[in-house]
Every structure is written in structure tokens, then in C-alpha cells.
Amino acid sequence: MTKPKILIVDDDPDLRRALKIRLRANHYDTVQASDGYSAISVALKENPNLIILDLGLPAGDGFVVLERLQNSDALSDIPVIVLTARDPQSSEQKTLQAGATAFFQKPADNNELLDVIRATLPNNWPGTALPS
């Protein structure tokens, strides 16, 4: 059975590594990108089921990535969860308007993040395994 595939976009390699461990333990496959440009190319190549996106990124920040995703026929249906150190009061509304599904400020609670990932992935995902 295939597992849901999540693309992690963050310029901090430590955070990417930590999220990978956390998500794999919860039966998700992960792929990674470290900047805005490669986020789009990896998304096109890997066709992930969900994207976890940082806002402060080199080579096209999170908002640029959101806009490119929205404008791409192939990618516009992929749900995006924003995970950023930025202040929700100034950024949350903007990211949701730009097409993101949810907003989390770092450091985010793991269980809340996993709950939203579970709720956001298309229903009846054939491979959705039980959470650990």
C-alpha cells in the first residue's frame, strides 16, 4: 500500500530532519526542498499529497511558492500547511488568503500538527495508516 507523501519545504536542515523523523513515524513518506525554487520543481516531480511550507525562504519566499502553486494546473489542488516562525497576527490571514489550508507558528505542537495533516489529506486515502 502506498503511503501519503508530504513535501517539507524549509531552509533549516535540522527542522527538515526532525519533521522527517516525526512524519515517517506516523506512516507518511516525505520529500524535501530547501528553497522556494526547488519547492516547485520537487512538487512537480514528486507530486506530493500535502506540502508543509515555511515562509522565510531563499529563492522565492513562502508567498511566492503559494502563488506559483495556485497558478499551476498540476499543483493547485495540493493542500498546503504553513509552518513558520512569523507572527500569526501579521501573517496568518495573508497565508490563508494566498491559498494555504492552515497556519502553525513554530514551535508547533506535534499532535495538533498531525491532527491537521490527517484532517487535510483527502478523505479515504487508501493508505492512511493509523496514527501511532
Place this chain on the structure above:
Amino acid sequence: MNNGHTHVLLIEDNPGDADLVRLRLVEGESTVDVSCVDRLADGLAAMAKQPPSVVLLDLNLPDSRGADTFRKVLDQAPGVPVVILSGQDDEALAMKALHQGVQDYLVKGDITSTHLERVMRYAIERQALLRSLEMSRRQQLEFKNQFLSHVSHELRTPLTSIHQFVTILLDGLAGEINPEQRYHLQTVLNSVHQLRAMIGDLLEATRAESGKLRVEPRCITIADLIQQAISMMAATAKERRVGLEVGLDSRIPFVYADPDRVLQVLINLIDNGIKFTPPEGSVLVKACLVNADPNMVYISVADTGCGISPEARTLIFERLYQDPNSAHNNRSGLGLGLFIAKELVELQGGKIWVASEVGNGSTFSFTLPLYSLAKLLFPVVVYEGQLRDAMVLVKVELTPLASVSRSAWKEVCQQSLETLRRCVYLDKDLVLPVTGNVGFSETFFVAASTDLERAEIMMKRIREQLETRGGLKASGMLKVSASAVPLPGMEEGKTLEDRVQALADCISAMAMSFLGSKPPEVGTETQVQPS
């Protein structure tokens, strides 16, 4: 004087005095041009058209007298220097004017041209100095705020890394850990949580200082919020072996406040209470009504801790204050919690204070306004001392698609509410405060002073606006409907207030019955099929 040209606006109704001042002005050597008006209204109009370099102002004019005159001028143009032309007998008033922002005064009949010129020059210079001081104060504040918000952002990145890897270890994702290792890691995690809270406080305090804290009052049940706060703090209390008790007056009606912000204040006070109470002590949270103050609910958090000295009590709500004599070394905060709590309570129309005795515990109390629809409705439904002649209740229902996350939906609802407020006429329509905590599907009501036929226009506008903004189209469904509100009769002995109250009761009952016919919302996973 000021790069050559000085434009003087002389507001003086006595032609003799006006001519005299004009003469003295022209006698001086500066290039001065004078425009003279004899009424305050004309003066204010001239200032609005072109701000003068300085205003010479007589206080007793045909359309304004005394202190009112200079207050109106200062209100209209706070940046323009004002010099008062005062009579021999009202120097006291002139002194008062100086305290309130007027630059100087001249006593009529005692004016020479050199004197007049010097007074005007100083007035202009002083005003410019004040302006630049105020500007640099604002720049500094802005710089400090940007700095703090930058710092708190940068601190979050390494903190996130620590948080992630500690929880990876704790959850056994990197292999089994023994009980002692678990205990140590749990200590690290607690510190991470503390640090995260401090960073949040730092940002909140910055916002409070620059007036950017937001509150969104709704119609809420205070008992539910207190219970929620208690259950959130139960684990901490148990860990420190401090009892946590509740005393609720069952008669408390709805409260008009922001539930998230009230919870924030409650958590802060309860957390402080637990922190400063020794094991086997207790913290009691109470809510009650007070006869002497019928429009407010009184909420208190009392502990049996070490108490607060009188000196500390006066400073405790100040930013960064920490009691240096505090018996416990419990300084695990920045000293911002009570400052933020005070700002939040005051923003919601309440006040906060503390009563305490050293060694005998402390009681922190705060008030919040009770919800009164009649009070909110009054300015909207009363026009020229009469009740308006038609009233419609418009219902706006938002239902989320099943795939939408809760946080995204909450934001969509908030956006939609703001859009909705822009769709109505502020002087004759009222968007009713939202009832309860944010649920999954959301219903807003608008009480509109219009008839059903004309309400159609408003409903069309609401539909169009909501569907084009705030991401509603992608995440939920919208239904807008309306019903007429029966107006209360004009029975003998009924005051206008009684009738507004009757109208408010009727609208409340209608809104409640609409809500009652809906499926349960909070915390259920009801799937809604898109139509």
C-alpha cells in the same frame, strides 16, 4: 522669520483690537502677511484650507467663548502654534491655556511690535521643536518594536529545533529511553514551553505598548471559560499539590468579551496563583455579580500564597515588574504577564486590581461588561427620539466544507465577519455580537432598520461581498435569509428604553430559536455535503 515669510492668522472680532495688532505686525521688519477673521468658524475654515505659521487668537468670539475657543483650535490643528490675545482680566485663563498646549499669550493694550515679533518667533520655534521631539519618540518606539519582533522571530527557529528533537527522544522515535532520561528530557521540554511563552509575552507586550492588541468581543458564557481555564491548569496544580477550586454564581448572564483573551487573563492569574502558593495550599476562582455595579461581572482568583507587600502591590501591573522580596525564587517569567492582563482587561472595558496581605494570600479581581443587546441596539434603532418604523433580522449562515481545517475555518469566519460589518450602515444596522465560542459552522445576524423589500438589496450586497472575499468560496457554503421583526407597541407608560429593551428581547429570542434549530456544532465531526 521662518525662511522669510510668515503667514499669520488673526482671529479677533473687535475691529479696534484687530487693527492695532495688524499695525504692530506691519511695523516689525519681518515679511509678514496677515489674514484676519472675526469668527471662530471662519478661522477654523481658513486653517483647514491653508495652515498658517502662527495663530493669534482672541478667546471671546461671537461663536465661541473662553477655553472652548483654544481647545477647538488646538484640536483642529495640533501642529500649529497658537498665541492667545488676552484681556487684562483673564490672565488666569491664559495660564490654563498654556498648560493645554497654547504656546504663549499677549495682554491686549500692552503689545509692542518687538514684543509681538519675539513672541511669535518663539512660538513657532518651540512648536517645531515639539514636533521633532514627538517624531523622534515615535521613531524610537517603532524601532524598538521592530527590534523586539525581529528578536522573537529569530529566537523561535533554534527553539523549534530543540522542541522537535526533545519530543522525538521523549516519544521514543530514536529508541527506548530509561525513566531517568525521560525525567531529564521532560525538564528540557518544560523549559522549552516556558521559553515559548516568554517569547509570546514579549511580542504581546510590544503590541500592547503600541496600541496594537486586538480584542474581538462576543457574547460568551463566563462559567464555561472558567471551567476551561481550570481544566487547562489542573495538571500544573496537581503537580505542585495546590488545590484548584471554583465558585460560580449561577445567575450570571452572558458577558460581552473576547473568549480567547479572557482565557489568556484567567490562565495568567491562575498560573501566578499556583506559582506563589506553597504545597497543600489552594487557588479559588470565583465569578459573581455585585449589586452596586449591575453592568459588570466580577471575576476573582484568590490564592493562599505568600501575599504581596503594599509597595509591590502598587507596581505589580507595571511592565517588567517582579517582586524582589518574593519569598520563592519563582522568577520564571519576564514580568509581563500582569501588564498584558491589565491591557487586555481594560481594552474590553473592565478593570483589574489586587488585594493582598503579606503571608495571607492574594486575590486578583477583574471585571468584564455584561452583554446587553438593548444597549448596543439603542443608537441604531432610535432616530430623532423615535423608534424606527421597520426592523429586519438578517441571518448569514456559513457552513464549512468537510475538508477545511479548524484554524483555517476560524480565520475565514473572522474575515467574513469583518466583511459583513462593512456591508451594513453603521448608523442604522447592527451586526449582532456572535454567541458562544467559535464553533464549526457559524451564524451571524444583522439587525437592520429597514423592511423586507429593501433588505433584499443588503442581502445581495452581503452575498456578493462574502463570496468574493476571505476565502469563503473555497472553503464553505453561504446562506443568507431574512425575517421581519415585530415592533413593540406604544402602550401607555412605556418609555423609549422599555421599547428598545422589548425589541432587543424579541431579536434575541428570534436569533436563539434560529440557532436552536441547527445541528450541534462545537466539537462534532458532522460531515457537511456541499450543495
